[in-house]
Amino acid sequence: AQSVSQHNHHVILSEAASLELGCNYSYGGTVNLFWYVQYPGQHLQLLLKYFSGDPLVKGIKGFEAEFIKSKFSFNLRKPSVQWSDTAEYFCAVNGRGSGGYNKLIFGAGTRLAVHP
C-alpha cells in the first residue's frame, strides 16, 4: 500500500528565511510525486510535480523539490519565503500501476505561517 509522511505539521518562519518541508513516501514501484498548496480560502493548486528525468524540479512561485529515490523522499524547498507563502502544503504520490494516474495519496499536510 502507498503512504505519504510529512514530517512537520506546523512551521513558522520569518520572511526571507529558507524553507524545507519534508516528505517521504512508501511504495515499492515507480511513483509520480506532487506538491500541492492550499492558500487560505482558496482551492488546492499544483505547485510542482515529478514524473521522470531530472530529480530536481522547479515549480511556480520559486518553489523547487528534489526527488531522492534512495531515500524515498521528495522535499520541498524555497530559498526565501514571503508572507504570501502562508498556506498549507500537501505532498502526494501516485504509484504507477497502482490503479490510476488520478488516484493521489496525500500526506497530512504542513501548515506554514510566515511572519513579516
Next chain:
Amino acid sequence: KAGVTQTPRYLIKTRGQQVTLSCSPISGHRSVSWYQQTPGQGLQFLFEYFSETQRNKGNFPGRFSGRQFSNSRSEMNVSTLELGDSALYLCASSFGTSDAYEQYFGPGTRLTVT
C-alpha cells in the same frame, strides 16, 4: 476557461439522511475524482470516474457512491449519513488519465452532519 465548480458549497444534514453533491469539471475534461478532507484523516481518495465509468475506488464503505454523466459532470452520494461523514468533499478534474495531465481541484462542498 471556467474552473471546477461544486454545488452546493455548504450543506447541513442530519444523521441517517442521504446527500448528493455535484461537480462540474473544466470544459473538455473527462476525468473526475472525489476526495474527502477531514482534520483527522486528511485528504483521502474516494473514487474516480472517466467516460461515465468508475475507474478507481478508495477504501470507503458502500454508503459512498458516485456517477458520471455523458457531459462529464459527476455526482457523489452518501446514504445513511454518520457524524463522521462531516468533511470537505473535493472534486478534481483532469483531461485524461495519464501522467500527461494535471488534476484541477474545485472549492469543495463543506458537509456538516448533526
